[in-house]
Amino acid sequence: MSTGSSIGIDIGGTKISAAVVKNNEIVSDVKVVNTSNTAKGILNQVLDITAALNNSNSVDALGIATAGAVNKDNSKIMGSTGNLPNGYSYIDFKDEIEKKFELPTLLENDANAAAYAEYKTGNGISKSNVIVITLGTGVGSGVIIDGKLMRGTSGGGAECGHIVMSIEKKRKCTCGTWDCWEAYASGTGYAITANEMAANIAKDKKAGILLEKEPGNITTYDVIEGLKNNDEFAIQVHNTWEYHVLLGLVSLTNIFDPECFILSGGMAEFITYDKIQKDLSKMALISNPQILPAKAKNNAGIIGAGILATQKYGK
Amino acid sequence: MSTGSSIGIDIGGTKISAAVVKNNEIVSDVKVVNTSNTAKGILNQVLDITAALNNSNSVDALGIATAGAVNKDNSKIMGSTGNLPNGYSYIDFKDEIEKKFELPTLLENDANAAAYAEYKTGNGISKSNVIVITLGTGVGSGVIIDGKLMRGTSGGGAECGHIVMSIEKKRKCTCGTWDCWEAYASGTGYAITANEMAANIAKDKKAGILLEKEPGNITTYDVIEGLKNNDEFAIQVHNTWEYHVLLGLVSLTNIFDPECFILSGGMAEFITYDKIQKDLSKMALISNPQILPAKAKNNAGIIGAGILATQKYGK
Structure with a gap:
């Protein structure tokens, strides 16, 4: 059944934050954790957050806003991930999440995701x-x-x-x-x-x-x-x-x-x-x-990633 | 009946040149005249060339590559037409041609048209x-x-x-x-x-x-x-x-x-x-x-304008 909603996750050097996004808005609590200092730790944090939000909400897809360049089909991180730990750019978030949750997953550069949120919900x-x-x-x-x-x-x-x-x-x-x-x-x-x-x-x-x-x-x-x-x-x-x-x-x-x-x-x-x-x-x-x-202040990365995931994979 | 071909016309400060474009190539003689020094003169030259090419060929549409900025829907010249005569930017080529020939007409900036030809037929x-x-x-x-x-x-x-x-x-x-x-x-x-x-x-x-x-x-x-x-x-x-x-x-x-x-x-x-x-x-x-x-040397403006017209209006 189509829900028109997706989970948006923003992975930053300091914090990972996530919520459910529907109709261009956050419609759940925003979950926030301090970013792990290992790549494996970050993957586990993302899987845990996804599990929690997926259990208590019905969503179509998942979008991740991440530091670093993301490849053309929004499936992989290409590099330049700044202050994130070694090995981070090798995590295959899409594969890991889709294996575990059957949630089609999209990645987007965090600046692009935040810009898209501003375009859809802010002064754009x-x-x-x-x-x-x-x-x-x-x-x-x-x-x-x-x-x-x-x-x-x-x-x-x-x-x-x-x-x-x-x-x-x-x-x-x-x-x-x-x-x-x-x-x-x-x-x-x-x-x-x-x-x-x-x-x-x-x-x-x-x-x-x-x-x-x-x-x-x-x-x-x-x-x-x-x-x-x-x-x-x-x-x-x-x-x-x-x-x-x-x-x-x-x-x-x-x-x-x-x-x-x-x-x-x-x-x-x-x-x-x-x-x-x-x-x-x-x-x-x-x-x-x-x-x-700008108008969309906090959580623009979450919102943008969620909107992009719904646009691409919303049923 | 669809012909997949269009007339392309390139209006420059020195010359006006035109030909029929099909499958990204010129398939007729290229007609060339020296550009008139009045706006009305240029309009008549364009109508004459169109009549000649339209009589001897079966085409779907017409594309004009022109100096100056062209508006968003490719229907009008907005200005900055350099060395073309006063009043040139006020000529409504689309209306004049469509009234006379029932050829749907598109305008494009000459640099854009030439670039598009290079993209479709040259090293692009x-x-x-x-x-x-x-x-x-x-x-x-x-x-x-x-x-x-x-x-x-x-x-x-x-x-x-x-x-x-x-x-x-x-x-x-x-x-x-x-x-x-x-x-x-x-x-x-x-x-x-x-x-x-x-x-x-x-x-x-x-x-x-x-x-x-x-x-x-x-x-x-x-x-x-x-x-x-x-x-x-x-x-x-x-x-x-x-x-x-x-x-x-x-x-x-x-x-x-x-x-x-x-x-x-x-x-x-x-x-x-x-x-x-x-x-x-x-x-x-x-x-x-x-x-x-660049590979597409001469007549890139004609070719680009012709391709764009066929893409938009080809039957």
Whole structure:
């Protein structure tokens, strides 16, 4: 019997969380456990959670949001699983779950799953072309084109944080190359910009937070605090960071011509939406997509994975 | 009766060319006229060509490849028609043709139509995710995702030449903003790079073509000629230009994860394919798409427009 509902599980480096998702909403308790430090431990946690949710609910399928790239047919993790334990990417979750529970199972990259939740339940509702940008420690993204997640040839596409932003090698990126958007627009990039700018200010011109912190020691937090006191240096850093964010949005507008951008992640709180919207309208070649904050906050990974599983396997 | 064939017409600033396209090939004579200098003149030329081809062939539909952005449902030109006469973008080709010939008509941007021909008949055959980059006076592009042309929300998407390549304002782009990929990777950008580099070389270090040409007067042609004589300066300029091309391909690989790039346009002849392929494999985050030269040379616009018309309206 069709239930139109699926289990969604989000496997992160710190926590594994799961719930039943129906009609784009969580309809059960959210189960949360601390992520095991072994691959086998994580597999057992996922099987236990699945058993518990499957026993007390009637569901059609199961969706897993995971760190790392997922292959094109959403069946396997391909790698780049960050802070998850060794061997994690070799776990065949789909096979293990389908053997044990007869629940058809889909895997999706966690950023893609969260972006899809934002598209279906957040500020992307009623749109078809939506780009979700996560401004956090890094810059993540999910791209929805004509209502479908863009996944690329291998499944690992939509790494919009890795647009190259300089023809000169100025700033190393975590990915190993230079000057990706992430190296400027992320929270990490924010602090680098602050310290670079501080190093260029002469001793006798220093004021505000620059009197308290030496170049090299200024944190993103320091600058955000400085903004509250109208610290001149903090305002300059912030404007520079917003300009770096803007340049990436200009590139993505010219490439994708989306209906909207949705900005999520901790750094998205500090965006001046009306200013950046106005600047985008001046600089973009094609169109002026809306720039909106994210709405689907917690559990977006669970919701996205659940919706995707129901779409693919719902009876 | 289904014929599986359509008329394809390519309207350019210099010439209008047209033919019947069947099974992804031109199956009639190619008719060519010099483009009229009035909008009304162009409409009459298109109607005349259509009448001639429609009388002597049995076709299902008609496709027009045109300069400028075309709206989402391929029915109207939206603007940016470059060197075509005033009023051109207001011509309702679809309505005029359908009234007169009962041929269902589709419009497509000429770069998109040519890219689609390359995808269906050139080096994109048997692939699903293909990006065609035209390196000419500017940088054009067409993006095929899962077998479909990506057109964006308005229809004017896939302007990959307008990725921003610098956080500092270094070089003005024809689009009005700064430092688009086009401003570096195009033939125009090539000459700008040459002249910028020449201006930084001291008088007593000058050799080869720098003894013949002053900074500001060096053309792309001069440098290409210099390459044939192993001119040291020409080699440096060329390497820099190839690096600029590469950086855009890195960004597009990370964003789209395509199966291949196909490089067309006059400047694509000067790409060192094995070198740029090797560099891309080192720098891209996700994958190492093939970089191939274009195969569909002449009449790609006619062929692409014809194929798209048959796909949409073929009986």
